[in-house]
Amino acid sequence: xxxxxxxxxxxxxxxxxxxxxxxxxxxxxxxxxxxxxxxxxxxxxxxxxxxxxxxxxxxxxxxxxxxxxxxxxxxxxxxxxxxxxxxxxxxxxxxxxxxxxxxxxxxxxxxxxxxxxxxxxxxxxxxxxxxxxxxxxxxxxxxxxxxxxxxxxxxxxxxxxxxxxxxxxxxxxxxxxxxxxxxxxxxxxxxxxxxxxxxxxxxxxxxxxxxxxxxxxxxxxxxxxxxxxxxxxxxxxxxxxxxxxxxxxxxxxxxxxxxxxxxxxxxxxxxxxxxxxxxxxxxxxxxxxxxxxxxxxxxxxxxxxxxxxxxxxxxxxxxxxxxxxxxxxxxxxxxxxxxxxxxxxxxxxxxxxxxxxxxxxxxxxxxxxxxxxxxxxxxxxxxxxxxxxxxx
Numbered sequence: 001x002x003x004x005x006x007x008x009x010x011x012x013x014x015x016x017x018x019x020x021x022x023x024x025x026x027x028x029x030x031x032x033x034x035x036x037x038x039x040x041x042x043x044x045x046x047x048x049x050x051x052x053x054x055x056x057x058x059x060x061x062x063x064x065x066x067x068x069x070x071x072x073x074x075x076x077x078x079x080x081x082x083x084x085x086x087x088x089x090x091x092x093x094x095x096x097x098x099x100x101x102x103x104x105x106x107x108x109x110x111x112x113x114x115x116x117x118x119x120x121x122x123x124x125x126x127x128x129x130x131x132x133x134x135x136x137x138x139x140x141x142x143x144x145x146x147x148x149x150x151x152x153x154x155x156x157x158x159x160x161x162x163x164x165x166x167x168x169x170x171x172x173x174x175x176x177x178x179x180x181x182x183x184x185x186x187x188x189x190x191x192x193x194x195x196x197x198x199x200x201x202x203x204x205x206x207x208x209x210x211x212x213x214x215x216x217x218x219x220x221x222x223x224x225x226x227x228x229x230x231x232x233x234x235x236x237x238x239x240x241x242x243x244x245x246x247x248x249x250x251x252x253x254x255x256x257x258x259x260x261x262x263x264x265x266x267x268x269x270x271x272x273x274x275x276x277x278x279x280x281x282x283x284x285x286x287x288x289x290x291x292x293x294x295x296x297x298x299x300x301x302x303x304x305x306x307x308x309x310x311x312x313x314x315x316x317x318x319x320x321x322x323x324x325x326x327x328x329x330x331x332x333x334x335x336x337x338x339x340x341x342x343x344x345x346x347x348x349x350x351x352x353x354x355x356x357x358x359x360x361x362x363x364x365x366x367x368x369x370x371x372x373x374x375x376x377x378x379x380x381x382x383x384x385x386x387x388x389x390x391x392x
Contacts, residue, residue: 004120004180005131008113011172012135013142018083018165019106020143021158024247025151026099027227027348028234033155034092038231042352044096045227048103049345053338055107063112068119069178072112076173079105080166087159116180134255141251148244204323207384208332211323212339214275214374214381215316218282219343220350221367225305227348229289232360233298242295246302253306261310271315271322275378278312281305283371290364316340319381 001009026048030041055075062071082101085094117128150157225246233243265274285305292298317336324332354363 016139075108144247223347281308
């Protein structure tokens with residue numbers, strides 16, 4: 001890989017490691033330390049994700065029209081200042097404000113980093129983006145591994161570890177990213193807003209919406225691991241460092257399972273079948289988690305969940321890419337990413353309300369039932385996309 005890609009990989013790992021100190025523990029901190037309900041914690045995480053979506057749209061637009069380097073620099077500066085602020089002020093109001101600012105600043109940063117990866121190594125194709133994907137999951141694994149142990153000593157150390165790594169990331173961007181600004185190819189990354197005005201193939205677009213509706217459901221279910229299930233593990237006496245190690249298992253397994261995933265996807269080439277298999281595996285993980293009473297069972301559920309995730313998540317953008325008319329791939333991918341973020345945004349709120357009003361057992365039953373919906377939407381997508389292909 002070019003040295004610029006290695007630089008992006010290192011910077012990504014540092015950034016995500018810092019963020020992974022905090023994000024798996026947000027619900028636990030607000031519920032257990034600040035004494036807020038799970039529904040309240042879900043609302044705060046919803047605002048954080050909404051700010052992240054807004055930042056994504058702004059970052060993409062600024063990449064097209066302004067400067068990749070300055071955009072990622074200012075986004076990183078905002079997120080870094082917010083991490084310092086959240087390290088100093090822990091009451092509910094400043095915690096909420098800084099968490100939203102972190103989401104917005106990071107939202108600005110990430111589409112630009114992905115765009116840079118494609119621009120500095122265009123001949124690398126999918127390998128450039130896969131390198132960033134692996135770096136993100138390595139950061140998740142490292143941050144989650146260390147975060148639980150640090151939090152078991154003091155939550156204050158979690159905030160400062162997050163802030164220090166963001167500061168390191170900021171200085172990497174400040175001193176090394178400028179030369180990559182000259183390599184950008186804005187035509188490859190036209191803004192989502194502009195692309196949305198140019199939709200002509202309605203059949204393909206409707207097929208995409210049907211596909212994404214199933215994607216939304218899967219993310220609503222998946223997000224419970226970061227919110228209601230996180231709090232549930234604390235309620236049944238699982239130590240905080242052990243809960244964080246679940247995300248370490250997730251991150252490391254995603255990285256080291258890539259040869260197995262490659263072997264499976266070469267044998268079974270249809271992305272739609274990948275979704276079907278991934279859904280079956282994911283449902284199995286929730287069945288185990290529903291009856292789990294100790295760390296070992298939750299770890300088994302997480303391993304199963306991860307195997308479904310690595311097979312299913314890439315299938316959605318792959319299908320969107322295949323479905324996209326010429327010149328609309330950026331918009332189609334942007335919509336898929338936004339739908340996933342929307343699932344992460346509303347999932348903790350919905351799950352929090354169900355647990356607050358009823359119990360965690362009912363939530364598990366609901367999750368298992370709604371995970372059958374993507375089977376139907378993917379099958380319906382099959383039919384509508386076939387119609388679109390015939391019209392084409």
